[in-house]
Amino acid sequence: MARLMTKEVSCMAGCRTYRRRFSAYLDGELSIKKQRVLADHLATCSGCCRELAALERLGPALARLDVAPPPADLESRIVAAARRRREERASGSSVRLRPAAMPAWSWGMKAAGAAAMVVAMLYLGQFVSTRGWLPGSRGGRAAISTTEGSAAEGLEWFAPAPPGSLLSGYLAMAGQKLPADRTHH
Amino acid sequence: MPEHATEDEHLLLAAGRGDLDAFAEIVKRHQTWAWRIACRFLGQTQNAEDVVQEAFLRLLQAAPRYDPRAAFRTYFYRIITRLCLDQAEKKHPFYTDCPPDIPDPGPDPAAQIMHRETSAAVRAALDRLPANQRMAVVLRYHEDLNYIGIAEAMQISAKSVERLLSRARKRLRKLLPAQDYRENNF
Numbered sequence: 231m232a233r234l235m236t237k238e239v240s241c242m243a244g245c246r247t248y249r250r251r252f253s254a255y256l257d258g259e260l261s262i263k264k265q266r267v268l269a270d271h272l273a274t275c276s277g278c279c280r281e282l283a284a285l286e287r288l289g290p291a292l293a294r295l296d297v298a299p300p301p302a303d304l305e306s307r308i309v310a311a312a313r314r315r316r317e318e319r320a321s322g323s324s325v326r327l328r329p330a331a332m333p334a335w336s337w338g339m340k341a342a343g344a345a346a347m348v349v350a351m352l353y354l355g356q357f358v359s360t361r362g363w364l365p366g367s368r369g370g371r372a373a374i375s376t377t378e379g380s381a382a383e384g385l386e387w388f389a390p391a392p393p394g395s396l397l398s399g400y401l402a403m404a405g406q407k408l409p410a411d412r413t414h415h
Numbered sequence: 416m417p418e419h420a421t422e423d424e425h426l427l428l429a430a431g432r433g434d435l436d437a438f439a440e441i442v443k444r445h446q447t448w449a450w451r452i453a454c455r456f457l458g459q460t461q462n463a464e465d466v467v468q469e470a471f472l473r474l475l476q477a478a479p480r481y482d483p484r485a486a487f488r489t490y491f492y493r494i495i496t497r498l499c500l501d502q503a504e505k506k507h508p509f510y511t512d513c514p515p516d517i518p519d520p521g522p523d524p525a526a527q528i529m530h531r532e533t534s535a536a537v538r539a540a541l542d543r544l545p546a547n548q549r550m551a552v553v554l555r556y557h558e559d560l561n562y563i564g565i566a567e568a569m570q571i572s573a574k575s576v577e578r579l580l581s582r583a584r585k586r587l588r589k590l591l592p593a594q595d596y597r598e599n600n601f
Contacts (some may be wrong), residue, residue: 294534304464308471314436
C-alpha cells in the first residue's frame with residue numbers, strides 16, 4: 231500500500247510538470263520534442279487528459295463573448311476630432327488634454343529645498359534642546375560640570391550669563407542644589 | 416483581418432504628410448477590429464469609444480514618424496493595447512451581470528437567453544482577470560495572434576506571454592462554471 235501511494239504521489243508531481251506546458255501546447259508554441267514527450271504522457275494519464283480537455287473548451291467558451299457593433303458615427307467622430315486637432319495646431323492654440331506638466335527641474339528644486347529645510351531644523355533643534363547633543367559630549371545627554379563641581383544640564387551653552395540675569399540665577403541654584411540632593415544618598 | 420495590409424502602410428504615410436482623406440480611409444478600414452479589441456478588453460462601450468478615438472488620433476500624430484518597415488497592424492496594436500491597459504489602470508474592473516447590446520443570435524428566444532447568459536458569464540470571468548492577462552487572452556483568442564505577435568503588441572517577452580496565458584487559463588477554468596461547458600455544449 232505504501233509503495234502504491236509513493237507511486238501515485240510521484241505521478242502527480244510529474245503531472246504538474248506536464249500541466250505547466252498545456253497552455254503553450256494548446257497555442258502550438260511547444261517544440262516538437264516537447265510535444266512528443268507530452269503526447270506520450272497523455273497516452274497514459276487520464277487525469278491530464280481531462281485537464282487538457284477542460285482547457286481546450288475555454289476557446290469555444292470565450293468565442294461566445296459578444297460585442298456590440300461600433301457606433302454608426304464613430305468613424306465620422308474620429309475624423310472630425312482629427313480635423314479639429316489639425317486646425318488647433320495650425321492656429322497655434324493647441325488644446326492640451328492634460329494640464330501643463332511642471333518641468334522636472336522644478337520638482338527637483340522643491341524637493342531639495344524641503345530636504346535642506348528639514349536638515350537645518352534638525353540641526354538647530356539640537357542646539358536649542360537642553361538634553362540634546364553638545365560639542366564635546368559623546369552621548370545624547372550632556373552633563374556639564376560647573377566650577378563648583380555641580381552639574382547644570384546644557385545651560386552652560388548660553389554662558390557666560392550676564393550677572394543678575396535669570397540664567398545666572400538658575401545656574402547658581404543648580405550649582406548649590408545638587409550637593410544638597412547628594413546628602414540623601 | 417483586412418487583406419490590404421500593404422495599402423495601409425501607404426495610407427499611413429500619406430496621412431503623415433497631412434492627407435486627412437487617407438486617414439479617414441484608415442479609420443474606415445480598421446475601426447471595427449479596433450473597436451472589438453477595446454470592447455472585449457474593457458467591457459464598456461463608452462470607455463471603448465474613448466480608447467478607439469484616442470488610438471486613431473495618436474496614430475495620426477505619430478504618422479509623420481512612421482517607418483514603413485514596421486507593419487501597420489503591429490504599430491496600431493501597440494497603440495491600442497497601451498491605451499487599453501492605461502484605461503484599465505485608471506478604472507476599477509467593471510463587474511456586470513448584464514451583457515452589452517449584442518447582435519441577435521437567432522429567432523429562438525430560449526437560444527437568445529442562453530446566449531446572453533453565456534456571454535455575461537464570460538464577460539464577468541474576463542473582468543476578474545488582471546489587466547495584462549485579460550489583454551493576452553483577447554489577443555490570443557479573439558485576434559488569433561501568436562506569442563511573438565502578442566509580445567510585440569504588449570511590449571513584453573514571448574516567455575512572459577506564455578506565463579500570462581497559462582495563469583489566465585488556470586483562472587478562467589475556475590471562474591467559468593463547469594455547467595457552462597456541459598449544458599451549452601462548448
